[in-house]
Amino acid sequence: MAKRNQHDPTSGEENPQTQSAADSARNGITRRGFLKGAGLTAAGTALLDGVHAFSSETAGNRKGVTELGPGPVPVRLHVNGAEHVVQIEPRTTLAEALRIHLGMTGTKIICDRGVCSGCTVWLDKMPVNSCMTLAVDAVGHQVTTIEGIAGEGELHPLQAAFVRHDAMQCGFCTPGMVMSCAALLERNASPSEQDVRQAVSGNLCRCGTYPKVFAATLDVAGSTRNA
Amino acid sequence: MNRFVLADCTSVDAALSQLHDGAVVKAGGVDLLDRMKDGIEEPPKLVNIRNIAELRGIHETDHGLTIGPLATLAEISEHPAIRSQYQILSDACGHAATPHIRNMATVGGNLLQRIQCWYYRSADFQCLRKGKDFCFAFGGLNQYHAIMDYGSCPAVAPSSAAVALLGLNSSVELTSAKRGKRTVGIRELYVVPDANPTKFTVIEPDELLTAIVVPRPTPGTRSAYQKYGEKESFDWAIADAGVVLEMDGNVCRRAVITMGAASPVVRRSAQAEAALAGQPITEETARAAGRASVEGALPLSMNAYKVDLFPVAVYRTILLAAGQRDRDPSAAG
Numbered sequence: 001m002a003k004r005n006q007h008d009p010t011s012g013e014e015n016p017q018t019q020s021a022a023d024s025a026r027n028g029i030t031r032r033g034f035l036k037g038a039g040l041t042a043a044g045t046a047l048l049d050g051v052h053a054f055s056s057e058t059a060g061n062r063k064g065v066t067e068l069g070p071g072p073v074p075v076r077l078h079v080n081g082a083e084h085v086v087q088i089e090p091r092t093t094l095a096e097a098l099r100i101h102l103g104m105t106g107t108k109i110i111c112d113r114g115v116c117s118g119c120t121v122w123l124d125k126m127p128v129n130s131c132m133t134l135a136v137d138a139v140g141h142q143v144t145t146i147e148g149i150a151g152e153g154e155l156h157p158l159q160a161a162f163v164r165h166d167a168m169q170c171g172f173c174t175p176g177m178v179m180s181c182a183a184l185l186e187r188n189a190s191p192s193e194q195d196v197r198q199a200v201s202g203n204l205c206r207c208g209t210y211p212k213v214f215a216a217t218l219d220v221a222g223s224t225r226n227a
Numbered sequence: 228m229n230r231f232v233l234a235d236c237t238s239v240d241a242a243l244s245q246l247h248d249g250a251v252v253k254a255g256g257v258d259l260l261d262r263m264k265d266g267i268e269e270p271p272k273l274v275n276i277r278n279i280a281e282l283r284g285i286h287e288t289d290h291g292l293t294i295g296p297l298a299t300l301a302e303i304s305e306h307p308a309i310r311s312q313y314q315i316l317s318d319a320c321g322h323a324a325t326p327h328i329r330n331m332a333t334v335g336g337n338l339l340q341r342i343q344c345w346y347y348r349s350a351d352f353q354c355l356r357k358g359k360d361f362c363f364a365f366g367g368l369n370q371y372h373a374i375m376d377y378g379s380c381p382a383v384a385p386s387s388a389a390v391a392l393l394g395l396n397s398s399v400e401l402t403s404a405k406r407g408k409r410t411v412g413i414r415e416l417y418v419v420p421d422a423n424p425t426k427f428t429v430i431e432p433d434e435l436l437t438a439i440v441v442p443r444p445t446p447g448t449r450s451a452y453q454k455y456g457e458k459e460s461f462d463w464a465i466a467d468a469g470v471v472l473e474m475d476g477n478v479c480r481r482a483v484i485t486m487g488a489a490s491p492v493v494r495r496s497a498q499a500e501a502a503l504a505g506q507p508i509t510e511e512t513a514r515a516a517g518r519a520s521v522e523g524a525l526p527l528s529m530n531a532y533k534v535d536l537f538p539v540a541v542y543r544t545i546l547l548a549a550g551q552r553d554r555d556p557s558a559a560g
Contacts, residue, residue, distance in 0.1 A: 114324075136233060
């Protein structure tokens with residue numbers, strides 16, 4: 001491979017992608033790592049760590065008002081059962097906080113307008129669009145992402161069913177699809193196909209994998225029913 | 228999205244104290260963040276009312292319902308009393324946007340969301356509703372725009388909840404620190420563009436929508452809402468209808484027919500209502516009411532199809548309300 005690349009005019013120093021791969025091999029810098037580092041800036045004032053912090057005597061609290069920002073403020077988020085403190089501006093969306101500040105890039109930002117649901121996460125087990133949720137509004141709530149639904153070393157039964165049914169093509173909508181369908185199974189262990197259709201009615205898949213998404217979800221529902 | 232100060236409030240009084248110098252209210256934030264991401268608004272401060280407990284909840288009273296503006300569309304659509312006695316409202320809230328958005332979006336925010344006209348929503352177009360003197364839709368792309376009552380701006384009313392709440396003769400409570408509370412009917416909540424193109428509602432900058440009051444329908448009332456879009460999974464309405472029928476056996480004593488996507492402000496159709504009053508609900512009377520709903524329509528260059536679609540939406544929704552027809556599988560949401 002390496003030898004062939006040396007003779008390929010699109011490879012080596014002239015190819016930005018190869019360039020960055022070569023860089024990272026040399027000094028450990030990756031594009032994602034660089035962006036993550038850029039997000040970690042100076043510390044701010046009081047730590048925002050729970051809904052009750054809003055009404056307590058934190059810095060800036062005055063008669064039931066807590067002013068945050070516009071600069072970065074420390075915020076405590078509960079994601080996938082673990083606590084994380086991130087330094088973010090109030091305008092940071094939950095999707096940005098997850099991807100850029102916590103490195104959890106399984107959650108996808110596609111439309112960034114709440115139209116495609118590729119960014120679906122659970123807020124206290126309820127599927128929401130993390131692109132249209134400010135990260136500070138997740139304080140005091142349990143956030144679950146695609147990284148958090150699987151057990152230790154094994155796939156969530158729905159992820160396994162997606163693999164079995166080949167319920168993805170390009171895969172970009174898949175994390176959102178899985179989060180929507182898994183949320184449905186959390187509240188209804190034996191949904192009908194209509195229920196599944198309804199649950200993913202906000203998830204856009206331009207490859208058209210919907211029938212296999214339905215089949216995979218109903219497969220898990222069936223095995224739950226038979227269990 | 229611009230940088231801003233977030234004033235997180237835990238009481239109505241605290242929020243009211245923050246409403247000055249260009250501060251705007253944020254509840255679910257869905258429409259506000261959308262406008263900010265599109266660069267058409269850059270507020271210096273967001274007053275976060277999302278954590279104000281007194282603005283939550285759906286309360287049954289002696290006279291009907293009092294709904295906190297922070298009730299989500301999902302909470303309203305799943306509420307047992309609303310599903311059984313205020314079906315038009317559970318229909319409208321349960322078919323707005325996507326399931327995910329319905330988990331986040333509040334009914335107050337749904338009522339107060341801005342128009343979806345693509346010229347208004349684009350930072351590249353400085354239109355009448357942004358304080359300039361030109362509407363791009365009349366001579367441009369207007370397939371989703373109004374067919375009635377449009378005056379100087381044909382952007383349509385975006386709120387499904389408003390179509391239902393107008394049908395139920397609801398009102399909103401507005402609260403200001405200086406002037407106290409006032410009550411405004413749903414229709415009166417909205418400002419028509421000819422009266423003031425940049426003022427979308429009568430809510431003043433220092434006012435907060437603090438409650439939605441829905442009178443209890445008289446016994447025997449049946450109601451429904453349906454909307455039609457370009458796709459069935461979820462979509463903005465291109466035609467929609469709210470129907471409330473006060474029935475005496477199979478005879479309709481009084482009907483309220485409301486429409487959203489026909490005009491800049493949610494409207495009642497007196498003509499459609501007259502076509503049903505005192506009549507039995509049948510295929511024929513429902514179709515007649517549907518036809519009457521578009522009397523006087525003046526379509527734009529690209530939306531004459533709406534003059535055919537609205538009668539279908541009204542007719543099918545009347546039969547749905549009357550229990551003579553199932554929900555239309557081709558309706559959106």
